Amino acid sequence: MPAPIRLRELIRTIRTARTQAEEREMIQKECAAIRSSFREEDNTYRCRNVAKLLYMHMLGYPAHFGQLECLKLIASQKFTDKRIGYLGAMLLLDERQDVHLLMTNCIKNDLNHSTQYVQGLALCTLGCMGSSEMCRDLAGEVEKLLKTSNSYLRKKAALCAVHVIRKVPELMEMFLPATKNLLSEKNHGVLHTSVVLLTEMCERSPDMLAHFRKLVPQLVRILKNLIMSGYSPEHDVSGISDPFLQVRILRLLRILGKSDDDSSEAMNDILAQVATNTETSKNVGNAILYETVLTIMDIKSESGLRVLAINILGRFLLNNDKNIRYVALTSLLKTVQTDHNAVQRHRSTIVDCLKDLDVSIKRRAMELSFALVNGNNIRGMMKELLYFLDSCDPEFKADCASGVFLAAEKYAPSKRWHIDTIMRVLTTAGSYVRDDSVPNLIQLITNSVEMHAYTVQRLYKALLDDISQQPLVQVASWCIGEYGDLLVSGQCEEEEPIQVTEDEVLDVLEGLLVSNLSAAVTRGYSLTAIMKLSTRFSGVNRIKKVVSIYGSSIDVELQQRAVEYNALFKKYDHMRPALLERMPIMEKSASNGPTEIVQTNGETEPSVVDSKHPPPVSQPANQANDLLDLLGGNDVVPVIQTTVPTKPASAGGELLDLLGDLSLSGVPTPAPSVATSQPSFLLDGLSSQPLFNDIAAAAIPPMTAYNKNGLKIDFTFERANPNPNVAVITIHASNSTEADMTDFVFQAAVPKTFQLQLLSPSSNVVPALNQGTVTQVIRVLNPQKQQLRMRIKLTYTLKGSPVQDLAEVNNFPPQSWQ
């Protein structure tokens, strides 16, 4: 049997293949040869064959039949075999397969091998891919090696210990004795890995953190030596001595100094020194400065130091290197809340970054710009941001538009400016504004009484130009319906009034009804607007005709409205003027920014609009009175309270809660009958949406998110009404062990596109033997409707010892995020 071809020979051959098919053929041939060689239990060439297999695996071909061969190589006495065997294990095996456990014994033996390079292989493999079972079995060996005087092994053992602790946190205690003298090492490798180990322990356990605080002086000393020492060729990077070690020490100092005055004070000087002395011409110096800034901002540093840190970030913003600008913007975003004034000083540089070519930099600059807007700089900032909105990529437009609306609402210097700004957003990014902006804008416009004529004129003109952007069209239709009389009378004060006739206005509105560009919702708005004009315009016949035509529309929504409006013309004509009169000023009870998950009824305005509709014909008179009472008088304000989210929202209860608040807000009698007759109104028209959501909410199945070591966490779902982007998750934690779990803390993190709000838990003791559950409500905002994933962290004390666990929750039912 000829010897199997060498690795490099195979690589050369495969690379000569001109097509994918040719390559596949070569690979299959070689795999067959390798398979038969394996079957013959050939010891001599096993190593060569596995190496070839690893190459083919990297090209994307299956190599699972080599897994056991890797194990045989590891068990071999030859160093070459072990080297390839361990490499193969790391590439082909993963801890989900039982096969990997067979390695445990070999690794154990190799950890005690006489040759340090073999020990090194074993430590490396264990530290890279060791499963929890393996870590449990071998932790003792690792701990032994952590105490050896051989620095080559000691540094590897330290990182291996880090991996063990990550996999099996309970084992952390056993490494504590070995950490005693780690920092007295001279060897940088050991120092670096020791700092990593200490960092890991401090991050995981508050007790360890308290215990290691005493190391702060020693760490400060080591850092000082690194900075002050002369040129050391072995560790030098562009004139800086061992930047990797410096960064790790700074990070550990950050953790130790956080929330601790004494430690923070002890490191103040060294941080100032690093911040001022580090060479900034190359990336490596900036990396250290960056870490220093992060540390200064996180610990209890004195204000002078904080200002120094922010100024460093300000300098970063001016750096030519875009990577540096990126990290500067990221850090400034984190500090803008706490050190607002200091960051304000760099506002113009930040605004310049809006014009950067890089997407990530632009996004950060945008977020930061919004954070910096205040009453003083609103005009200037808005100019820049609107310019940005014009020219930015579509992925930014929605967030930018929302941000502009929010900022404008908070800081608008005048009503006209506010309306103009809104107009600008609607016309330039009209299709990207969020759906809940429409009711907000309508409310805003309603409340700016003196601007009605100006607003409706501008909106009308915008409609003449472009009817494709639905939010714009919806707001415009609503305004024309409301203020059409101002439009045709040419009463505008703010700008040159335009001449427009009633027919022209009706042309435009009817055009919206028939246009392919109009969404169903938009058509609803137009029809209602046309109807409202029947009390504002003189020519009613045309409107009557339109309404009767749509009485047989295929679109059920339009049909219903048209039928009801028809009824209004025929049987209830005496009520028509009152029903369709001008909307009163609406009081806004909470701000509706893009960053808040407030349970405001985002559909307040349309549903109030709908409540003007006559009820089902069966109870005409009674409910007509109720309607009039609700709207009647100029002083009655239908205040829609936000339901404070302390109680879990239940489907049916949702509607009733809103109604309950309505009746409490001082609406005059007959308040009770208003309350009971309301359901039919809110269920009409647009308000059919909440109903769908309720049905959807009822259908989302609960799931088990976590079940380990006796702690089980179930998730149950509701859809937050009325915002369909908010999922309300209630966690139920139960404990099947014999002892109570005390100090139970549940934490969750979600990917960036989501936002999370965690409410208070019912308790922090999970009683033993499933005798009770701890519940807690999570609200997740998911505007982009992305697949919901969550990382959860559980900490509790069981029988006196603290337990911590991290888990990923990926099994959310699709209905919870779609």
Next chain:
Amino acid sequence: MEMQFMLLFSRQGKLRLQKWYVPLSDKERKKISRDLVQTILARKPKMCSFLEWRDLKIVYKRYASLYFCCAVEDQDNELITLEIIHRYVELLDKYFGSVCELDIIFNFEKAYFILDEFLLGGEAQETSKKNVLKAIEQADLLQEEAEAPRSVLEEIGLT
């Protein structure tokens, strides 16, 4: 620095090295590699070296025809990750003498060995270039000594 994985790939998207520090099945690894490689290759040259991808931070840099790409976690210092990548390239360069992509293709196992002497579990185990190269050198010698006896025997004819 919680590095989750490191990938090396060519401008045509061919993987030259993949080191995983988190447990994932072969299928998951393939999917991640494919998606990430495509995302990075689509980026324009003027863009910065960092991007957010899924819930990770990706740090990448191109050296000649090879992309070096690391996935780190949210807390990590991206600038020092760039230095880690650079240090690895320097090590390869010293070892192979003016390293190029072909060196890594034909000696991929050595590229892994060097990486495993520099990083362990995703963290740097040795910050001195000299020490990493010395360790590799010694290990290579050990390997040669293991091979040597057999070829001597073969020479004499005593296979």
